[in-house]
Amino acid sequence: MAELGKMKYFDVAALEARLGLLTLPHFVRECEADFLRMCGDIAYEAAWNPRIKAIFISGPSSSGKTTFTNRLSGALHMLGRPTTLLSLDDYYSVQDPVYDEHGRPDFERLDCLDVPLMLDHLQQIMNGTGVEAPTFNFKTRKREWRPEGYRKLAPRGILLAEGLHGLSEQVCGNLKREQYLTVFLMPYATLNSDRRLLDSRDIRILRRTSRDVLHRNSTAFATLDYWPVMDKAELQLTNEYLARADFYVNTVLGYEFFVVPPLATAQIEKDFAALERGELRQSPYLRPGQMYADLPAAIALGRRLVAAAQKLPVISPSIVPEISILNEFIS
Numbered sequence: 001m002a003e004l005g006k007m008k009y010f011d012v013a014a015l016e017a018r019l020g021l022l023t024l025p026h027f028v029r030e031c032e033a034d035f036l037r038m039c040g041d042i043a044y045e046a047a048w049n050p051r052i053k054a055i056f057i058s059g060p061s062s063s064g065k066t067t068f069t070n071r072l073s074g075a076l077h078m079l080g081r082p083t084t085l086l087s088l089d090d091y092y093s094v095q096d097p098v099y100d101e102h103g104r105p106d107f108e109r110l111d112c113l114d115v116p117l118m119l120d121h122l123q124q125i126m127n128g129t130g131v132e133a134p135t136f137n138f139k140t141r142k143r144e145w146r147p148e149g150y151r152k153l154a155p156r157g158i159l160l161a162e163g164l165h166g167l168s169e170q171v172c173g174n175l176k177r178e179q180y181l182t183v184f185l186m187p188y189a190t191l192n193s194d195r196r197l198l199d200s201r202d203i204r205i206l207r208r209t210s211r212d213v214l215h216r217n218s219t220a221f222a223t224l225d226y227w228p229v230m231d232k233a234e235l236q237l238t239n240e241y242l243a244r245a246d247f248y249v250n251t252v253l254g255y256e257f258f259v260v261p262p263l264a265t266a267q268i269e270k271d272f273a274a275l276e277r278g279e280l281r282q283s284p285y286l287r288p289g290q291m292y293a294d295l296p297a298a299i300a301l302g303r304r305l306v307a308a309a310q311k312l313p314v315i316s317p318s319i320v321p322e323i324s325i326l327n328e329f330i331s
Helices: 012-016 023-047 065-078 115-126 200-215 220-244 254-258 260-277 295-309
Strands: 008-011 054-058 083-087 135-137 142-144 158-162 180-185 189-192 196-198 247-249
Touching (some): 023 065, 023 180, 054 065, 065 158, 065 180, 189 200, 196 200, 200 260, 200 295, 254 260
Parallel strands (some): 008 189, 054 158
Antiparallel strands (some): 135 142, 189 196
16 A cells, blocks of 8 residues: 655745756756656566566546656666556547536546446456557547557566556456556645645646646636546545555656746636636536636636746746656646
8 A cells, every 4th residue: 555655845945046057957857866766666666576467557637647657668668578558548438428516527537438448458458469449539539549559568568557547446456466566646745935835736737737728629717617526536536546556656846836837827827818808718628508617716726826826936848858747748
């Protein structure tokens, strides 16, 4: 059973002291090295155990599951264990979702996935059979079948399966426990100044806001308006999945506070301007014809995040290395 461990506490003044011309690159390398070390430790544990055929990876939204999985894959290859990657998000069902009382679709439920197809593919891959895995297009919300979707486990290979429900008993519970490892990811930190500016939830909201605008045909306000659905899923699932994890990885990077919040809140401010002009786009996360579930709450959250970001220095995203988990949210 994994544990969250101690929350990381960051102080704005202490972080600002690391922003010098010579100190900033060292600080970035230090943060990234800590993250890669955690990937390497898990890879070492798996690579030297010949019984391990899969690693299941879970964590709440915007924890960095995709990039972590790619880094873990690279580390395993270096240790002589080839990998096959499977994103559970690609098994989203094309059927109509369940809506909450405000009209928000609940895409966080396990039954929003095509579970029978996903389990069939997992079992076939573990048995050494090749499968044609789907790709889910989040902009069109349609399933696509592409040539690069073919998945087959190589000799001595390890399947890396990642998704919100990667540690569900229904997903990995049919396999022999000695055949797989489990990893739970989540940023777990607080940023303080004269008061608390940002907490773990805020970190994920800012990451997701930036990512959704870039990759999911969303707006900043739409992400803020949809966040209560993700909050509910986190409360229901975090303790269960963390208890099932062999490893916990804290994915917060100290320097991200000067990169992600400025980018995300710039998108929020664009929506404030669009709102004033009467040009705010409809949220893609609601029933057709419904603009927002609770726009006043989204506005209040947006104002708080913008106010917090205004107290932070800004550094160029160009400082972010190509291998960084942050690229999942900023590029």
